[in-house]
Amino acid sequence: MTLAIFLTLAVISVITALLMVFAKSPVHSVLYLILTFFTIAGQYVLLNAQFLAVVHIIVYAGAIMVLFLFVLMLLNLNKDTEPQKSAGWRLAGAIAAGSLLVTMVGAMHGSIQIAGTEQSNPQVGLVENLGKVLFTDFVVPFEIAGILFLAAMVGAVLVGKKDLKV
Amino acid sequence: MLEVIRSVPVEYYVYLSSVLFSIGVFGVLTRRNAIVVLMCIELMLNAVNLLLAAFSTYLSDAQGQIMVFFIMVVAAAEAAVGLGILVMIYRNTKSTDISLLDKLRN
CATH class of the missing domain: 1.20.5 (Single alpha-helices involved in coiled-coils or other helix-helix interfaces)
Structure with missing residues (x-):
């Protein structure tokens, strides 16, 4: 059950993060990022870090993202006129980020030996x-x-x- | 012992954080709107926060979660100053396109 909740939250957060990067309009990017932050707050609740979850929602969804939206509205940037980088740049970025992901996962895979003990304090x-x-x-x-x-x-x-x- | 420690291996949190961090890196490398670049930096900070909180819970050590608070402080300060600089740039160039900011090249 807990694993199912974890996987659901993880899938939603990855999808909304990808939508945030690929959204044409900056306002949509902000809204998708807020969704990502809510799923991360859900992960904090799952980890029994309730105070962290509440502070995360207040600080990020309540303050920082509102600041971003405020600047977007102030500069009147809520239109799809952002010039895109060329396909070569996007491919290079994808290769760089993918290499970083492969390196990090390969370095961490199987090397972490943390098992919660029975006397761990919840x-x-x-x-x-x-x-x-x-x-x-x-x-x-x-x-x-x-x-x-x-x-x-x-x-x-x-x-x-x-x-x-x- | 928490249910999450029993049923979710800590590697899963490492993988999730790595994926989120890489998406943030991809966004910083490929987007040209400075506001979206700042948002991708926030996403990368959050990936690190999630991993710190997960390790803190699995080791039942509160210091990791304290570190998350300090990262949140830095993220809030960074967003405030960064957006201030962005408004100033927009006033001078009438755009938030970061590829226009190459005055130091020549």
Whole structure:
């Protein structure tokens, strides 16, 4: 049953990712990518990482993809006028990505020896445990991430200003 | 012990993540719209996130999931700054075609 859910989610995510790459209109690409993100959130639920799943939906589907859609609407790019790369470029890209896939799968195949033990803790992805780890072992990276966000916010506002006078 | 650890081998997550990552690489290499290229980068980051979360669950170690949070932070910052730069490029060139951005070639 769990394997069936995993395979269904995996197939849907791969198909929507391919549709995202091949969609002519950028708006369709954004919508397909949102579907991919929802299936990845389903994988997180399957892995008993519920907090991660909720944060993933809020951050990606709720914030980042809305930002993408907002920029698309702002620039009025929701038409199919994107010039395509030539067939040679597309073939080269397909060969490069396929080689990468074959290399990664070949390197990983049969070399991973992880078996869950009977005393493994299924509560590891719940918010209580994650919060404890985040605010004890990882409190310094957490604060640095806050500073990074502040810098990114200031940078985005400065870059987007119309006439910048330094 | 979780049901998913008993019934889904961890290799399946490796394969799924590799496929998603390769689709992202293919998109970055073949698309010309800068917004779609940024979206493909998000897809690649998500493939890595999925693999980190899977290993974290299979090893019952929370540090992998903490790492996913930090990758999400970087992805959000990257999307904000990248889209800001993109709007600026569009204002100057009236296009988001990345093949126009070859001023440094000559």
